[in-house]
Amino acid sequence: MKHRLKFTIKKLLRMALLLLGVSLTAFLLMDASPLDPLQTNIGQAALGTMSPEQIARLENYWGVDAPATERYLGWLGGVLRGDFGVSLLYRRPVLEVIGQRLAGSLWLLVCAWILSGALGLALGLAAGARRGRWPDRLIRGYCLTVSSTPAFWLALLLLMVFAVWLKVLPIGLSVPIGGGQATLPERLRHALLPGLTLSITGAANIALHTREKVIDVLDSDCILFARARGEGHILRRHVLRNVALPAITLQFASIGELIGGSVLVEQVFSYPGLGQAAVAAGLGGDMPLLLGITVITAAIVFGGNLAADLLYGVIDPRIRRGAARK
Amino acid sequence: MEPILSVEHLSVTFTRYGRGLNRVELNPIRDLSLAVEPGRVTAVVGESGSGKSLLAHAVLHLLPRNARVGGSIHYDGAPLTRERAVALRGREIALIPQGVTWLDPMMKVGDQLRRGRGGGEVRDRCRAALERYGLGAGVEELYPFQLSGGMARRVLIACAVADRPRLIVADEPTPGLDIRAAGRVLGHFRELAEEGAGVLFITHDLGLARTVAHKVVVFREGQTVDEVPAHCFQTGEGLTHPYSRALWRAMPENDFL
DSSP states (O other), X not given: OHXXXXXXXXXXXXXHHHHHHHHHHHHHHHHHOOOOHHHHHHOHHHHHXXXXXXXXXXXXXXXXXXXXXXXXXXXXHHHHTTOOOXXXXXXXXXXXXXXXXXXXXXXXXXXXXXXXXXHHHHHHHHHHHTTTSHHHHHHHHHHXXXXXXXXXXXXXXXIIIIIIISOOSOSSSSSOTTOSSOOHHHHHHHHHHHHHHHHHHHHHHHHHHHHHHHHHHHTSHHHHHHHHTTOSOHIIIIIHHHHHHHHHHHHHHHHHHHHHHHHXXXXXXXXXXXXXXXHHHHHHTOHHHHHHHHXXXXXXXXXXXXXXXXXHHHHXXXXXXXXXXX | OOOSEXXXXXXXXXXXXXXXXXXXXXXXXXXXXXXXXXXXXXXXXXXXXXXXHHHHHHHTTOOOTTEEEEEEEEETTEEOOHHHHHHHBTTTEEEEOSSGGGSOTTSOHHHHHHTTOOSXXXXXXXXXXXXXXXXXXXXXXXXXXXSOHHHHHHHHHHHHHTTOOSEXXXXXXXXXXXXXXXXXXXXXXXXXXXXXXXXXEEESOHHHHHHHOSEEEEEETTEEEEEEETTHHHHOTTOOSHHXXXXXXXXXXXXXX
């Protein structure tokens, strides 16, 4: 039990350091940004008509004059007490905004995550098992094409084909315009295109990596021995087992890429999720919201990698039994 | 005695792409002939890295796809085609590989031994094979990384013996073992031969080969240069080929200076 405890403490410490670093980097980048929050959010013309007192009040609200260290430490102190501050753009607590946006993004991300993992694994296995033959060439060609395609471009393409030409899927948003309370099928219809975009790009990467791993395993001595002993079902019995570990790594590492990709994809589809809020906060100079989103998503990505680490211990007998023996 | 395996003028050629589009031909085995009789141990002795393992892979049809095989391999009086080899692998022909890396690291020993086949009969046979080499039923529940070198070697032999094969191909089965452990492993080979199987024992170690084998085939630079009864290497008498004599003289006790 002791090693588990040590492992957990070490990981938590690392997570705290990581989040500190991430938030500081995001803050410094934001601080160095040439955007003037007043001009961006209120507009040049409106600013011209305002009295100096009004402008001073606004400057105070956006924190233009306060020194950077003071602002960061103030934010950090609040976070340590559980207060992420108030979003300047939405005028609501940051956690509330994030919670709402995350709920919108979450099932988009979860669907894309599961779909890209399953599709990537299946394609990778199919290609690796038939290395050099036409299924492999076909799959590899497809994956290389897709992974060298920017996600937003693919999103535009899908939008053009399915929403503009074929008119079978909605062009954007997460619910019908003015529809009030949306039903589940309607929500699904709206999440389909952005989810598909994320899955297609994600699956290509996972498939290419899985293919390499499958080839490594197929070239190993233990497969040769299994063949020498006349074993059947080698793919299912040996390859899948040995590909499981790298597949888990890939699956959980893809969370980061998925969240990164969702920022652009949600923008293209005007999908009101976390990614879109991140863009709005960044361009609008909404420091508390941006830092909040950065820290929360970093924690999610870290949590994914942690889950992969913990799953290794469950799946790999060398770790499971090796650690238990100590 | 009719040989169970006879290999005549075997050659193995690999075609690889070198720099650019230049094709490079590798020819590790050029002309290899030998015969393995049932009930006898035939040792193939050659330098490390001389392509001896390819002989084992050629017999079992396990060579990679870019390999070309020439000459002929006969098993039990008929040509050993790919189809026949696939049908006989793990039934009549067994491979004993070099070490623990040939076991699946993610699967328990027992499951690997049984090859996914269920049934009480298979279970009993596998347990008997383990017991024969002094391994208890507990070993079935272990993963390969939990085995010591000697245990792993015995598990690999048990894998082969559980099938009751007629031909055993052992590819360098002793490296990393001390003299006594190696002696025990070799004793097992002799035992298997006495039960009627033909054993093809591939090694770089002439000292081991001459103690366990009935016949020694000397392999050098892709060719068989000599085939002599093993006892010739005990006394040095009857060795006519200059390379065989040089080999014999190179052994520590035969004043190799």
